[in-house]
Amino acid sequence: MSSPSQTCQSAAVSPNGQVTGKGKRSSTEENTQSDRSESHPKQRVKVYPERINRVRAKKPKSRNGCRTCKIRRVKCGEERPCCAKCQRFGIACDGYEKPAPPSRAAVTKPLLPRTVYELPLCILPTSAPFKSELEHQYFLHFRDEVTFNLSGPVPTKMWNYVILQATHNTTALRDLTVSIAALTKAKACPELASWHRTFAIRQYGKALTELRQAINRSDDSAVRISLIASLLIFCFENIHGDYEQAVVQLRTALQMMRRRLATVARPYSRIRTICTIPGLEDDILDIFVRLDNTIMSRVGKPTDCRDSILAINYLDEAFHMPKVFQDVVQAKNYLEHVQYKTMPYLSHMPDVFMYGDQYNYRPPKHAFDEIEMHLRDWARAFKPLLEDAERRGGTDFIAAGTLRVLALATDLAVQRVFLGAAGSTHPELFAPEAMEVVALSRKIVSNRSFKKTFVFDCGIVPTLFVVVTNCWKRSLREEAIEVLESCGERMEVTWNAAAVAQIGRQILQAEDAMAGLA
Structure with a gap:
């Protein structure tokens, strides 16, 4: 007769929980095992493949496939002149895109040591101190419509930002914009043309009086205010039909700019940022240089001087198109x-x-x-x-x-x-x-x-x-x-x-x- 320990050593348990070999489990052990199986149901053991088998194969990607395979979103064999996959599929191969020629960056160098002066730009809020609701409505018309017409087809910050910002701090400039808006309303509304025109002329006269007071202060902003006002006056006179008076006003502004800002031989370029005039935006300088060239090309006598009024120096170093x-x-x-x-x-x-x-x-x-x-x-x-x-x-x-x-x-x-x-x-x-x-x-x-x-x-x-x-x-x-x-x-x-x-x-x-x- 064997001892209990010998019985346990000679017994073995199969994977399904049955006792094999010489040993026998007691009834108490069998009941305990059945209770456990009822309280904890058996779960299937998942066998995963090795991690190395689950890694996605990394293949080199190519963007040189034919146009047809790119549209179909399939891998192209890239055979030339026609890929084999298109031929097997029975469709015409649209060929391959030509690679863009490598662009050679232009070598640039600084032209002159300079300090760039940039003034912050912001859109004028509608809460500006207007004297009446009518003035406010005219200004909104100037801001929302007239500025886009004046700037022309190519976008520019001059009319949509710089001038609108300047009107926020200077009453004379704001009144000039209101007078221009009223004059454009007179052109657009024939039935109320006389009323709009009368208001425009009255507002224009008031703006000129305020402008003289602003310029006589002779502070640092006087030149900038004068130049912006000259642009607005030029617009008003042109819209009003006084073309020669507008040209006279423009010549006066250019001469003042040359005298006060010393533009003679000052370096300038349209393709480089060279703002050498403190307190004056590049956009203002650009528009007056453009006007200077317009004045030069006007028809006159053969003996008339064709020189630039500003006499500015156009820089041309390292010019690459x-x-x-x-x-x-x-x-x-x-x-x-x-x-x-x-x-x-x-x-x-x-x-x-x-x-x-x-x-x-x-x-x-x-x-x-x-x-x-x-x-x-x-x-x-x-x-x-x-x-x-x-x-x-x-x-x-x-x-x-x-x-x-x-x-x-x-x-x-x-x-x-x-x-x-x-x-x-x-x-x-x-x-x-x-x-x-x-x-x-x-x-x-x-x-x-x-x-x-x-x-x-x-x-x-x-x-x-x-x-x-x-x-x-x-x-x-x-x-x-x-x-x-x-x-x-x-x-x-x-x-x-x-x-x-x-x-x-x-x-x-x-x-x-x-x-x-x-």
Whole structure:
């Protein structure tokens, strides 16, 4: 007879809980085991594979698949010229995308050691201290509508931020904006035109009185207030119809700016941030430089001085045209930079037409070659933006189309100036450029977003004038005049569309009369 310990040692338990071998479990042990099985049901034991088998296979990813496989979201074999997967699937392979050429970053260097002065910008709240609810409503009209019309198709901070901020602290500037808003209301509402115009003139006179008091204080902000006020006065006089008075006011502001801010030989660039005038935003300096160039190109006597009033020094060091422009703002900055380089020669363009053989100015040939190279590079970099804007339409097309016609007209005028009297010998000369200018201008004017009002930026009006006065193909010149006549009351800085169209008609009539006498 074996001992209890020997019995336990000789017994074994199978996986299903039964006793095997020589030993036998007692009834008490069996009852205890059954109670445990009822209170704790058996659970299936999950057997997981090894961790190494659960790791996702890492395969190199490729973005060089064909267009068809990318659309189907399947792995492409990348066979050339057609992938095998498309052939097995029985569809045409659309081929592979061409890799973009690597862009070489332009090497830039600082032009001058300088201190950049930036003034904080903010949108004027509507809680400004207005003397009446009517003034407040006029100001809201100026803020919400007039500023966008004045700024032109290309966005700018000057009208939408800088001037609105200045009106918050200066009553005279705020009253000037109210007078401009009332005058634009008079243009838009013929039935109440007399009432709006009367209010505008009264508000304008009050603003001028307040402006004299603000300027006489002679504090640090007096020059800045004077310059902003000059812009607003220029707008008011143009909208009111006193064009010559507006030009006189503009010349006075430019002379004051030259005298008070010492702009002679001051470094300036449209493609670099070089604000060397403390307390004056770059946007204010930019707009007066642009106005200075506009004054230089006005028609006058051959003996008139064509020099810049500001006499500012345009910097041209390390000038590299981008391969592709990022947006229309960058494209405009580079185009204006090229135009500033041409102004010593381009300012003589009216003289070439008006005085013919009396004009004996001949620019150097190397300058012409350099300008033409820059204009070709600009057109290449601008082409993708123009094509995209033509697809979108609306204000995007107006902005891009306006820049394109400005570039074409600049090219045409530069060629005319450098050719001199020889530029009027062939009737087909400049015809391709003129044809594109007229076609684009017609599309711009027919766009519903085109504003037939005063705009503080040059666009299609001066470009069509260049076509009328420099292209000798009669049909194109007549088309250009028709487009100008369809612009209504469009006014671009000092360029009045109706007046330019009338001048164009008079030019054609004078040429017909001379041909009849001959």
